[in-house]
Amino acid sequence: MFRTHRTDDQGETRTVQKLRARLAESHQLHDLTSDPLLHAVRLERFRVSVTRSMWFFLALGLGFTTTGVHEFLAGHLTPAAALWWGAWLVEPALAGILVTLLRWEAEMLSRGLAVDAAPVVWLKRLLLGATLVTNVWSSLRPPSGRVEYGVVFLHVVVPLVVFLIAEVMPVIQHRCNAARDRVMATAAPMPTIGATASSAPRPALKLPSHLQAVLGTKAAQVREQGRAITPADVQAAVNVPDAFAAQLADQLNAA
The missing domain is CATH 1.10.10 (Arc Repressor Mutant, subunit A)
Known part of the structure; x- marks a missing residue:
């Protein structure tokens, strides 16, 4: 004996009704996921996520370089000397200026304004160059007199990575904003908000x-x-x- 599917008043089986509901849902999901503004929002969230990650690793790198700067300035001193304590503030002060500058760059780029002025570029290079020189020098002239090549390598690479992060972050901001604006430019027209x-x-x-x-x-x-x-x-x-x-x-x- 064959088993038949139940049908509604229009002669459709339950299977057809389920497939029709899934098809309608698929059309609705496609309309929503293909909206250009949804892609723009996703790009903006992605930009924020990448920027936060870069800030986090930049802070870790600057934390490491702080020890090299302190070693350069006060490695031969003891905690009894005032300079030994004051030397811990030098790299955080330089890093604070750099972080403030990068925040300003990010805000200007988010508004579509260029930040490639020579004083801005040279200030970043001066801050990061000073960090590189002091870290390398302190690793080549340690107070113990014994040069550890692994330490030298780290004191060269980490400041360079910090420098490149500072250079890359504006590029990330600019490209993400350009991609977002390009997506929003493709937004389909609709009636004026609040009007017919x-x-x-x-x-x-x-x-x-x-x-x-x-x-x-x-x-x-x-x-x-x-x-x-x-x-x-x-x-x-x-x-x-x-x-x-x-x-x-x-x-x-x-x-």
Whole structure:
């Protein structure tokens, strides 16, 4: 005896209904995962993750080089000398300047501004060059008088790695931002936010619903202050390039 599948009023079996539901879900997932702004958000999160990792390893490298700088300045002294204690502050001070400079570079690059001015480049090279020289010198002239070639190798490689990390980080920022902007430039147009399609003077950016909600909340707060929405207000709510922020601000003000 053959077993038959149950059917609904339209003559579809349960298997067909399940496949139809899966197909509908697949279409919805494809529409969501292929949204350019979703890719832009993923790129931004990836940039933040890579940047944090680079900061972490940069801090580890600077922690190692601190011992070399101290050895160079006060390796022949004892803790009874004031310089022995003060020497521990030299490399953290230099590293603090470098970290502050790198943070400024990252912020400027995230806004699409170049940071290749000669004083900036030379300041980074001076800070990292001083770290390299002091570390190598202290390893070649240890207080014990015995040169350990493994220690010399580390005191050469680690400062060089720190130097290259400092040079690579702006490149990472720039390329990730360029990739994000390229993805956002492919965003399909949609009706103006807060207005009907017929009233839109020009195509608008396509924003996911959660970003529209965040932007709408920010727009309401600005309107309560009795002023027009600016690109800075838009960027305070959502992370978008300047051109897109200006367009969104015009759309919200028109709406």
